[in-house]
Amino acid sequence: MALEQYIQRIDDKLHLLLKKLQQVQAENVLLKEQLQAQEETLAARDETIEALENKLHLAKMAVATQGTPSSREDDEEFRKEMRTKINDYIKEIDRCIALLNS
Structure with missing residues (x-):
């Protein structure tokens, strides 16, 4: 009889463990969805x-080019x-010309 009770306790604990595993897996899925969101x-x-x-930068450039006191x-x-910026544009133009010439 003690063996049957021992097996029953193990079975109960196994079911409880499986239930907790399912809960943790469901929580994990939920947390992954929240993380993605x-x-x-x-x-x-x-x-x-x-x-x-970018808009702020353009606005600053526009103000600066209008000759407003700063x-x-x-x-x-x-x-x-x-x-x-001009140097970057010149480098890009030079690269394009080099590509056209090759």
């Missing part, structure tokens, strides 16, 4: 931030930035 939300926010930063530091920063 959060990652998508984060990606969308990153895109929005990047777009807004501080000397802003003016120098703008000039450096414009030189860098």
Whole structure:
């Protein structure tokens, strides 16, 4: 009789363990779905931030090119930035010309 009780306890514990496993697996699926949703939300926010930063940058460039009074530091920063952009464009044009010539 003790052996049957021991086997029954093991069987009960096994069923309990399987039930907990199913609960953990269901929770894992739910958490994965929530993580995916959060990652998508984060990606969308990153895109929005990047777009807004681009708009801000363009607005600053537009203000600077209109000759509006600005501080000397802003003016120098703008000039450096414009030189860098122009140099990048020139390099890209040179690469295109090299590709056309080859």
